[in-house]
Amino acid sequence: MSEGDTMKILRIFCSSVIALSLFFTSSFVYAAEPLKEVKSIVKEYYYPKAPSNALKSKTIKDLMKQLDAYSVYMTKDEYQTFENTIKMKFIGIGVTILENKKGLQITSIFKGGPAEKASLRAGDIITKVDGKSIAGESSEKTLSLLTGKENTKVKLMIFRPATKKTFDKTLTRKVIHLPNVEKRKLAGKIGFIRLNSFSDQSEKEVQNAIKSMPGMKGWIFDLRSNGGGYVSTAQKVIGLFPKATYAFVHKARQGNYQIYSAIKQKVQWNAPVAILTDANTASASEMTVAAAKDLKLAKIYGQTTYGKGVMQDIIPLSDGSILKLTTAEFFGPNLYKINKRGIKPDITTAIGKEVEKGHNDYLLKRLKNYKKLSAIEKNTSSQAISLKASKNLSWTAMKKSNVYLWQIGGVSRKITVKYSSGKKLVITPSKQLKAGTNYYLVVKPKSNNAKGVYSKVTVRK
16 A cells, blocks of 8 residues: 655545555564654655654654654554545545645535534634644644544634634534545536545546446546545556556665556546646646656646655554655656646646636537637527528528537537527527536538538626
8 A cells, every 4th residue: 555645735524635655664673662663764764864853853743843744653543534535434524625824724615514514614724623723733633633433523713814703613523425536428528537536446436437428539537636545546547548658757765766657457548538637636646647748648737736746655663553654756757757846737727717628628629620600699688599591501401400509618508499580590598508608509410511510609797
């Protein structure tokens, strides 16, 4: 089991980001003195090299403070909580969070969860848990405070920047159900698959999603805010790409650069792939993105990734506690440097526009042999679209055409088509289109001799 990273981004329903590897310490024989044991392991294996003062520390806590943010000492229970986050098993309060100097800042609220019922908001900062300040605490420690047994209570102190007020809330922990893989069919036969964590079954879940959507002309693989997971899973996810050869390059403190191969999968991507990234794409996710970039396996859309290119080993200690220690750095197959740099996308998009941009590019490729008509603007009060016969598309061809309304970044919208006087088609959406959304109105003649046409439709705000 390889855990590479516990990034600063957590899903506190709860979850964190990682790339993991199990490390055995059979060569070490110690009495129940974890400090000596930890010092010996850190001295020999910490990457790139342990600070000299760290090895003089009087406590494990002081020692860990002098290492990187991803190296953490955990009790057995804390590690179990941490491992459950990788497997998307959560009992918590139903939020995603980001570390903040004051504590933990909520980035999103899960519908129906304890946080939503307590009227917490994105942007709120958790400063205390059960009366204890969490400012400066490690992600793993905080995780263990927020999680717990189902139906137990946790008291939070919240600072709300919008109002500059501080208040207390007592929440009851609940099981938060979040699928590791989310999928849907977008307009124009483009399949969308989101992977939330590189858990031990992720590659199988993605394969099942691919099989469930036959006939797709392209795929959007969403790794935004995916903080990573198991390195072996990353090798398998990279193996979903038919042309993948290598997965990553590994550099430990004692060794040379070592190349690891992609693990080929039975079901693979069967059409072009666009990968989506953001500033919270980290660790095993970055391993996957770097392989795609170096080997030209997919086009990458979004923002530069987090920059977590170091790997942690999970080391069981003699007293039953756990040491998660940075032991190596990983690179893309062509030695693409990830750590502290991140991976730049091929196409940079505005935050929140990644799906729309990637999907738009796919749709334009599908429409490359169609004639583009003038753009159409509508508003929410009058959405019926009239299309008149012209030299670009004859009335005869229009009457024998299939008509589609493809939402850019969304699904095909149901429409009714009527033939009107003056050789016009009147296209009416079955449901009102939202302001700020964009579409392609596509007219595809059934005759092979007639060329199709399309027009971009914008619904004004």
